[in-house]
Structures are given as C-alpha cells and as structure tokens.
Amino acid sequence: MDRLIYTAMTGAKHILEQQATTSHNLANSTTTGFRAQLDSFRAVPVISEGLPTRAFVVDATVGTDFSTGSLQNTGRDLDVAIQGKGWLVVQADDGSEKLTRHGSLKVSENGVLQTQSGLNVVGDGGPITIPPEVTIAIAKDGTISSIPMGTKPNAVQVLGRLKLVNPPESNLVRDSDGLFKTADGVNADADAAVSVAGGMLEGSNVNVVESMVTMINLARQFELQMKLLTNAESNATKASQILALS
Incomplete structure (x- = not known):
C-alpha cells in the first residue's frame, strides 16, 4: 500500500506535466519551424531509513522531436x-x-x-x-x-x-x-x-491528431492514478478497522 501511494501520487503529478507539454505542442501546431517537445517517465526508488519498498515516478527526459515539417x-x-x-x-x-x-x-x-x-x-x-x-x-x-x-x-x-x-x-x-x-x-x-x-x-512538425489522442490517453491515465489513490485509502481504512477489532 505504501508503494502504491507513492507511485500513484507521483504518476498523477507527472501526467499533468506531460499533459501541459502536449497542450504546448498543440498550441504551436501552426508555429513556423516549431519542434515538438517529448517527455518520458521512469521509476526511482525512495531512499530512506525504512525498507526499500517505495518508489516514485520522475520525468526522466524532456527531449525534442527533430523531424522536419512540411x-x-x-x-x-x-x-x-x-x-x-x-x-x-x-x-x-x-x-x-x-x-x-x-x-x-x-x-x-x-x-x-x-x-x-x-x-x-x-x-x-x-x-x-x-x-x-x-x-x-x-x-x-x-x-x-x-x-x-x-x-x-x-x-x-x-x-x-x-x-x-x-x-x-x-x-x-x-x-x-x-x-x-x-x-x-x-x-x-x-x-x-x-x-x-x-x-x-x-511548418511545425506537430501531428495534431496524434497530440489529441495523446491528451485523451493522458486523461485516462490520470483517472486511473486517482482510482489507485482511492483504493489505497479504502485499504488503509479497512486495515485500521481490522487492527482495531484485534
């Protein structure tokens, strides 16, 4: 559960950042000579005094699509x-x-x-x-x-x-x-x-259709991260109830 909270929380945060990058690309779809920005994620373990069970998500690289436009x-x-x-x-x-x-x-x-x-x-x-x-x-x-x-x-x-x-x-x-x-x-x-x-x-090398599909996928991924956080909260509540009974 502890691992789930860190992964879902940081995943949701960086999905919002990637959504902002995609929106920025769409806004520049008609900008002369514009090069689309790219994001990628990777998992990083949390360094602490406890057991290495927790991990979080970081934006590993902010790259650029150097393909030519029309x-x-x-x-x-x-x-x-x-x-x-x-x-x-x-x-x-x-x-x-x-x-x-x-x-x-x-x-x-x-x-x-x-x-x-x-x-x-x-x-x-x-x-x-x-x-x-x-x-x-x-x-x-x-x-x-x-x-x-x-x-x-x-x-x-x-x-x-x-x-x-x-x-x-x-x-x-x-x-x-x-x-x-x-x-x-x-x-x-x-x-x-x-x-x-x-x-x-x-012209810009931004593919408008591909960017729109990416925005929809990111919105769904964000909803999934929110559901994971809700499930983690529900699991924590039930675990507390079981411990109280014992």
Missing part, C-alpha cells in the same frame, strides 16, 4: 526554409549564438537582417546589412544577393551568406526563449551541406 510556398523574398537537417543562426540579446528553423525574416530600420522577433541573423562575417530599395534573392547555399530597383537584372551584388549549421542533435538543448543552443556552449561551425529554399517556410 514546406509551404509563400513567394516572399525574405522567407527561407531549411531543406532537410540544419539550422539558421541568430544572435541572442546577450551576444551568444542561438539556432532556429523559423525563416521568416525582415529588415530592421537600420537595414540589418533580423528575425520577426528582432534578433539579428548571423552571416559568415557577422550580421548582414541590406541596403534600401533593392530586390533580395536568397540562393540554395544561403547566399543573399540584391538587385537595385530600376536597373538591369545582371546588376547583382552579393550582400552576404547565411550561417547555416548542422550540429549533432544530441548536443542541442531548447532554451527558455524557444530557440536552441549547443549543450556544451560552443558555437557550431558552418556546414556547406545545409541548403535552403527561398520564398518558402517550414
């Missing part, structure tokens, strides 16, 4: 999608490099290429500056070219190249801002094998 054609010059594996590099507020698959870019008031949230996009030589009144084209290798409006198409000027990286997925962690970074804190090197598609965006 590409959507937008026709916008500053939209870019990673084809296959790889990441765009952006500069965080503290100056560190973060990784994202959200390729909807914009040009700031100062002419700096940024994400929609205002983070500078990192190029091979640092931030990329876009001159005014030009047409932008992004090549497959991340090279950004401009054509001044009103001139011949052959008057092309290379402005820079996106820093595209592909570090091992085992070395990536999700930060509190939703962006990814390397677990060891070392900036990833540019990878020439990573390619992009201009005028396109990558």
